[in-house]
Amino acid sequence: MGAPALSSVGVAPARAGVTPMAYWPLVWRRLRRDRAAVAGLALVAILALLALAAPWLAPYDPAEQFRDGLTPAGQPLPSTLPEGSLRFLLGTDAVGRDLFSRLLHGARVSLTVGVLANLLTVAIGTLLGATAGYWGGWVETLLMRVTDMMMAFPTLLLAMALVAILKPSMGIIIAVIGLVYWTWIARVIYGQVLILREREFVTAARALGTPRRRILLAHILPHLLPTVIVWGTLGIATNVMLEASLSYLGIGVQPPVPSWGGMIQQGQAYYRTAPWLVVAPGVAIMLTVLAFNLLGDGLRDALDPIQRGRD
Amino acid sequence: MWRYLARRLVLTLPVLLGISIITFVLIYYLPADPARMYAGPSATVETVDRIRRELGLDLPLWQQYTNYLGKLVQGDLGFSYRKQTPVLELILSRLPYTAMLIVSGIFVELALGLPIGLASALARGRLPDRLGMLVALLGVSAPPFWLGLMLLYWFAFQIPIFPLGGVEHPTSIVLPALTAGLGGAAWYARIMRSSTLEVLAADYVRTAHAKGQSRHLVLWRHLLPNALNPIITMAGMDIPWFIGGVVLVEQVFAWPGLGRLAVEAIQTVDVPLILGTVSVTALIVVLSGILVDLVQSLVDPRIRLSR
Numbered sequence: 001m002g003a004p005a006l007s008s009v010g011v012a013p014a015r016a017g018v019t020p021m022a023y024w025p026l027v028w029r030r031l032r033r034d035r036a037a038v039a040g041l042a043l044v045a046i047l048a049l050l051a052l053a054a055p056w057l058a059p060y061d062p063a064e065q066f067r068d069g070l071t072p073a074g075q076p077l078p079s080t081l082p083e084g085s086l087r088f089l090l091g092t093d094a095v096g097r098d099l100f101s102r103l104l105h106g107a108r109v110s111l112t113v114g115v116l117a118n119l120l121t122v123a124i125g126t127l128l129g130a131t132a133g134y135w136g137g138w139v140e141t142l143l144m145r146v147t148d149m150m151m152a153f154p155t156l157l158l159a160m161a162l163v164a165i166l167k168p169s170m171g172i173i174i175a176v177i178g179l180v181y182w183t184w185i186a187r188v189i190y191g192q193v194l195i196l197r198e199r200e201f202v203t204a205a206r207a208l209g210t211p212r213r214r215i216l217l218a219h220i221l222p223h224l225l226p227t228v229i230v231w232g233t234l235g236i237a238t239n240v241m242l243e244a245s246l247s248y249l250g251i252g253v254q255p256p257v258p259s260w261g262g263m264i265q266q267g268q269a270y271y272r273t274a275p276w277l278v279v280a281p282g283v284a285i286m287l288t289v290l291a292f293n294l295l296g297d298g299l300r301d302a303l304d305p306i307q308r309g310r311d
Numbered sequence: 312m313w314r315y316l317a318r319r320l321v322l323t324l325p326v327l328l329g330i331s332i333i334t335f336v337l338i339y340y341l342p343a344d345p346a347r348m349y350a351g352p353s354a355t356v357e358t359v360d361r362i363r364r365e366l367g368l369d370l371p372l373w374q375q376y377t378n379y380l381g382k383l384v385q386g387d388l389g390f391s392y393r394k395q396t397p398v399l400e401l402i403l404s405r406l407p408y409t410a411m412l413i414v415s416g417i418f419v420e421l422a423l424g425l426p427i428g429l430a431s432a433l434a435r436g437r438l439p440d441r442l443g444m445l446v447a448l449l450g451v452s453a454p455p456f457w458l459g460l461m462l463l464y465w466f467a468f469q470i471p472i473f474p475l476g477g478v479e480h481p482t483s484i485v486l487p488a489l490t491a492g493l494g495g496a497a498w499y500a501r502i503m504r505s506s507t508l509e510v511l512a513a514d515y516v517r518t519a520h521a522k523g524q525s526r527h528l529v530l531w532r533h534l535l536p537n538a539l540n541p542i543i544t545m546a547g548m549d550i551p552w553f554i555g556g557v558v559l560v561e562q563v564f565a566w567p568g569l570g571r572l573a574v575e576a577i578q579t580v581d582v583p584l585i586l587g588t589v590s591v592t593a594l595i596v597v598l599s600g601i602l603v604d605l606v607q608s609l610v611d612p613r614i615r616l617s618r
Binding site: 148164241244249261268271281293 | 325460
């Protein structure tokens with residue numbers, strides 16, 4: 001990354017008695033000292049590893065139904081079998097599938113959708129927000145009115161309708177989340193560009209006759225990087241939650257592919273007799289969202305050029 | 312202020328128009344055939360064709376849309392295909408339940424979130440702060456529909472204090488409202504904490520302390536009004552999310568609100584009902600946004616309503 005160029009403008013002017021330090025090493029140092037952020041980073045790394053290694057770590061095929069996977073009465077098996085065996089670590093679901101294997105494979109869906117959909121939302125949001133903020137005029141009016149309209153749209157319903165039309169699959173869900181949820185980032189970026197475009201270095205570049213497109217790409221975009229990184233992390237948490245919500249409503253990734261939201265939906269009918277079917281995937285979602293929230297919060301503090309009086 | 316209000320209300324019209332166009336186009340491309348859904352599975356091809364013509368579903372997209380708009384202007388939202396009832400009647404019968412859930416959910420958000428955030432900030436760095444923020448972080452991270460199921464399991468099944476669902480009992484609202492509000496309460500607690508900390512560091516608070524004003528007075532006169540400002544801004548941004556969450560909560564608790572109606576409509580390709588529920592939900596979102604802006608301008612005289 002163009003660290004030197006950034007450090008000169010991304011960091012607040014060095015105060016008296018403070019040794020100036022390059023921007024990115026400073027960010028990394030602050031992040032390392034933030035225990036919550038480090039915990040988040042570690043959790044994200046563990047989850048990513050589990051998702052990647054799911055086919056090798058999972059004891060069974062997530063779709064395999066075991067004949068001995070149900071009680072004689074046809075009920076899901078709890079994890080604590082009377083005979084104390086560890087055949088099914090977390091018990092089985094309503095059709096005798098291994099819950100632990102399904103959880104591990106569910107991580108793949110959650111993280112893939114969370115990360116890829118967020119790349120898309122951040123890309124669309126940054127592009128539209130920056131264009132609207134920098135171009136001004138009718139482009140600004142048009143883009144921001146569209147953003148306002150999209151923000152008023154009941155997004156979950158819009159996503160539902162879209163997924164219903166396009167037939168749910170992982171690619172479609174990623175695309176739909178991307179198309180529906182870019183508005184927040186667009187707003188934030190737009191606000192920042194409005195401030196940035198009045199800064200001296202932009203005026204200077206304009207005075208030198210730099211083309212507008214180049215000013216936007218070479219001078220303004222690098223300053224948006226911290227915002228993009230923070231939203232790029234926090235947004236993953238949001239998207240993991242969204243994917244789970246869509247799956248819970250039955251319009252996520254379709255069975256037999258296991259997804260955490262779908263597992264909660266299927267387990268819901270048994271929540272009185274087999275609560276672990278609902279508890280386990282819920283905890284998995286919570287841990288994943290928590291990990292990205294912790295990391296995102298930490299990044300926000302670490303990337304903030306002026307250390308605010310908080311914490 | 313009235314001029315501002317009128318202007319904002321007029322500006323919602325293009326937003327609603329845009330939303331109805333998007334919804335209309337989306338439905339047009341639904342793979343399921345609304346005429347077939349209307350006629351039922353046993354109807355002959357001729358019947359389905361006749362129904363398609365009667366409903367105007369054989370017309371080009373733009374003509375269907377202008378027909379719809381023409382009726383809309385007269386307050387006619389059309390007939391639900393599935394329920395054979397006017398859409399407006401269906402929506403009005405569900406609206407009170409959703410309104411109840413929204414209001415009680417927002418109450419939970421504020422009544423839990425603000426005191427926790429304030430207490431956390433005042434006890435900064437000590438045990439109550441750490442505990443409060445840990446709970447808030449977990450609350451932000453837990454999926455609301457899952458929280459709802461957990462509440463049901465513990466407080467309706469294991470310890471049967473509240474009903475398992477439905478609306479018959481007066482305490483029926485408690486668990487859905489908690490479910491709808493807990494996530495938001497956690498957000499508000501976090502924001503309230505940081506905004507209180509910011510105000511605590513402000514010169515005017517130090518001055519107030521220095522001139523010997525009582526802690527009580529400082530809190531109520533200087534701290535709270537200023538710390539609440541970001542909360543109101545946040546409330547404005549939170550509303551679309553909150554209403555999205557309400558759809559899920561209604562699903563968990565079999566709560567007969569608009570969200571469930573909309574989900575049903577989408578699942579059964581009930582075109583007029585989808586259009587109606589989506590538009591009314593959008594209207595609620597837009598109107599609450601205006602309400603939040605008004606409240607903010609009343610609370611903070613620095614903000615003038617001039618956009």
